Amino acid sequence: MDISGFFPIWDKLSTNERETLINAAQPRFVKKGTLVYGGSADCVGLFAIRSGQLRAYILSDEGREVTIYRLFERDICLFSASCMMSSIQFEISIEAEKDTELWLIPTAIYKTLMESSSVIANYTNEIMASRFSEVMWLIEQIMWKSFDKRLAAFLLEEGTLEESKALKITHEKIANHMGTAREVVTRMLNYFQSEDMIALTRGGIEIKNRKKLENLIK
Amino acid sequence: MDISGFFPIWDKLSTNERETLINAAQPRFVKKGTLVYGGSADCVGLFAIRSGQLRAYILSDEGREVTIYRLFERDICLFSASCMMSSIQFEISIEAEKDTELWLIPTAIYKTLMESSSVIANYTNEIMASRFSEVMWLIEQIMWKSFDKRLAAFLLEEGTLEESKALKITHEKIANHMGTAREVVTRMLNYFQSEDMIALTRGGIEIKNRKKLENLIK
Numbered sequence: 301m302d303i304s305g306f307f308p309i310w311d312k313l314s315t316n317e318r319e320t321l322i323n324a325a326q327p328r329f330v331k332k333g334t335l336v337y338g339g340s341a342d343c344v345g346l347f348a349i350r351s352g353q354l355r356a357y358i359l360s361d362e363g364r365e366v367t368i369y370r371l372f373e374r375d376i377c378l379f380s381a382s383c384m385m386s387s388i389q390f391e392i393s394i395e396a397e398k399d400t401e402l403w404l405i406p407t408a409i410y411k412t413l414m415e416s417s418s419v420i421a422n423y424t425n426e427i428m429a430s431r432f433s434e435v436m437w438l439i440e441q442i443m444w445k446s447f448d449k450r451l452a453a454f455l456l457e458e459g460t461l462e463e464s465k466a467l468k469i470t471h472e473k474i475a476n477h478m479g480t481a482r483e484v485v486t487r488m489l490n491y492f493q494s495e496d497m498i499a500l501t502r503g504g505i506e507i508k509n510r511k512k513l514e515n516l517i518k
Numbered sequence: 519m520d521i522s523g524f525f526p527i528w529d530k531l532s533t534n535e536r537e538t539l540i541n542a543a544q545p546r547f548v549k550k551g552t553l554v555y556g557g558s559a560d561c562v563g564l565f566a567i568r569s570g571q572l573r574a575y576i577l578s579d580e581g582r583e584v585t586i587y588r589l590f591e592r593d594i595c596l597f598s599a600s601c602m603m604s605s606i607q608f609e610i611s612i613e614a615e616k617d618t619e620l621w622l623i624p625t626a627i628y629k630t631l632m633e634s635s636s637v638i639a640n641y642t643n644e645i646m647a648s649r650f651s652e653v654m655w656l657i658e659q660i661m662w663k664s665f666d667k668r669l670a671a672f673l674l675e676e677g678t679l680e681e682s683k684a685l686k687i688t689h690e691k692i693a694n695h696m697g698t699a700r701e702v703v704t705r706m707l708n709y710f711q712s713e714d715m716i717a718l719t720r721g722g723i724e725i726k727n728r729k730k731l732e733n734l735i736k
Contacts (some may be wrong), residue, residue, distance in 0.1 A: 358654070360662045368657075387647035390654035414640060421639035422632060428643065429605035432650055435657070436576070436608035439586075442660055443697045444578045479661045 303403050306348040306376055312419045320413060325403040330396045336380065337394035343383035345406040349375050352400025353461070356392050357476075366479030368392060369434040378427050381407040384414070442479075450478060451488050452516040455498065455507060465507040521621050524566040524594055530637045538631060543621040548614045554598065555612035561601035563624040567593050570618025571679070574610050575694075584697030586610060587652040596645050599625040602632070660697075668696060669706050670734040673716065673725060683725040 303325040304310045310318065325348070330336055336347070336354065347354070354371040356379065371377050371394075382388040384407055414421045441450055454477060458467050471489065475482045489505065492498045497513050499506040507513065521543040522528045528536065543566070548554055554565070554572065565572070572589040574597065589595050589612075600606040602625055632639045659668055672695060676685050689707065693700045707723065710716045715731050717724040725731065 358658065360658070362662075364662065366657065366661050368654075385644055385647045387644040387651065389648075389651040392654075414636070416636055418632070418634055418636040418639045421636045421643060425639060425643050425646065426603055426605040428646055428650065429603045430607075432646065432653070433605065433607035435650070435653055436586075436610075439584065439653070439657060439660070440576065440578070442657070443584050444580075444582065 301350050301374070303348060303405075306374065306403070307423065309419050309423045313417070317413060317417055317420070320409065321405065324405050324409040326406075328402050328404050330400045330402070332396055332399050334396045335393060336396055336400075337377075337392070339391045339393065343381060343407055345404050346381045346410055347371075347377035347394075348403040348405065349373055349377065350401040350403065352396060352402070353398040354394050354400060355397045356394050358390070358392055364479060365476040367477040368438065369431060370397070376427055377402075378424065378431065381405075381410060383407060384411045447478075447480070447484065448488060448491075449517050451485070452492070452497075452513045454478065455492075455505065456510065456513055456517075459507050459510070465510075466501070466504055467507070468504045470503070519568050519592070521566060521623075524592065524621070525641065527637050527641045531635070535631060535635055535638070538627065539623065542623050542627040544624075546620050546622050548618045548620070550614055550617050552614045553611060554614055554618075555595075555610070557609045557611065561599060561625055563622050564599045564628055565589075565595035565612075566621040566623065567591055567595065568619040568621065570614060570620070571616040572612050572618060573615045574612050576608070576610055582697060583694040585695040586656065587649060588615070594645055595620075596642065596649065599623075599628060601625060602629045665696075665698070665702065666706055666709075667735050669703070670710070670715075670731045672696065673710075673723065674728065674731055674735075677725050677728070683728075684719070684722055685725070686722045688721070 303321055304318070307313070307321070313321075337344070349371055351373050354377060356368045356371065356377075357365045358368060359365055377394065379388070379392055380394060414424055451474070454474065455467065458469065459465060471485045472482050475485045478485070489498065489500060492513075493500050495512065497507075497509045499508050521539055522536070525531070525539070531539075555562070567589055569591050572595060574586045574589065574595075575583045576586060577583055595612065597606070597610055598612060632642055669692070672692065673685065676687065677683060689703045690700050693703045696703070707716065707718060710731075711718050713730065715725075715727045717726050
């Protein structure tokens with residue numbers, strides 16, 4: 301996908317602004333597992349995701365993780381350019397969950413565009429509002445959904461993302477996504493297995509009864 | 519405070535833009551306890567807070583609350599004009615925690631300004647980034663701080679805001695702030711009392727040992 305495809309406001313940009321974006325965008329390929337952003341010191345620029353999958357998460361002092369949101373094809377990652385805005389006062393990390401192709405737009409160039417163009421500034425605002433909405437959804441989940449529902453939702457989402465019933469994921473990794481301890485995950489997975497919703501396999505989890513998992517969430 | 523005082527970017531605005539803001543700003547007074555915003559249907563406009571205190575919170579289907587952030591003198595409340603941005607996909611409520619004086623800037627007028635002025639659009643971006651940072655802080659608190667630490671921090675903050683050791687607040691209200699059940703709050707307050715950190719009084723809580731509460735948080 302061309303860089304223009306990431307900007308629904310492309311038609312409203314001047315020829316100059318379009319050329320700046322086209323010339324600024326650098327193709328990048330990152331292998332699955334790569335940490336593409338590790339906090340404000342990085343601040344390389346915006347990522348426009350052409351294919352693959354990124355995961356944004358926060359880290360506690362003790363090294364515990366919580367997944368904040370994921371980014372897919374056609375998404376723009378704003379916080380990898382967080383130093384653009386002085387009011388962004390939090391640290392997130394971003395890793396490639398799959399092999400990922402992206403356009404990198406360097407921070408300085410995008411910042412200059414945003415400062416001079418109200419169209420780009422407002423579009424940036426909409427991107428931030430989208431992420432904000434995802435984070436608010438997460439708070440509601442954490443506060444008001446019991447862990448069995450959250451875990452069932454996570455397994456179903458993984459199944460959809462991987463397009464497979466056989467998920468290759470460790471209990472440790474799930475715990476990192478959900479910001480809890482591995483033991484808590486293992487206990488609940490054992491319960492799901494006893495209810496025939498899943499089967500625990502060597503190095504993974506097999507979804508046996510999607511319907512039953514879905515019913516849990518309702 | 520004049521409306522210009524809320525816009526650090528005032529010097530960068532055109533005479534026209536300044537006049538639009540000055541003419542648009544309507545003085546409002548809201549009594550403590552008033553619900554000033556109840557979801558996107560309201561969408562009256564931005565609030566620029568001249569004095570007093572607002573509380574933004576989310577509500578579960580069962581009527582449970584969690585305080586997301588608070589707004590004080592000199593703050594601008596953006597989400598009371600959430601319909602300005604289509605990507606804001608969450609509902610918050612905002613109530614006056616104290617008698618509050620504010621300027622109301624109607625949504626339509628602000629939206630027009632934001633669409634034409636990159637300076638105003640970028641400033642709006644910074645306001646949203648500030649709120650985003652507060653929400654990220656909240657997630658870290660919920661995920662990684664135990665409840666005793668969160669409650670101690672809440673009591674200390676209340677003491678500072680009220681400029682008093684004697685807090686007039688019910689256990690029910692604290693539970694609403696923290697998104698938990700009243701019983702959980704009462705249990706922990708009883709423990710704090712047994713440790714001589716606080717005294718439970720008729721209709722309130724007295725902070726007896728600030729130092730000890732502070733140590734709990736460290």
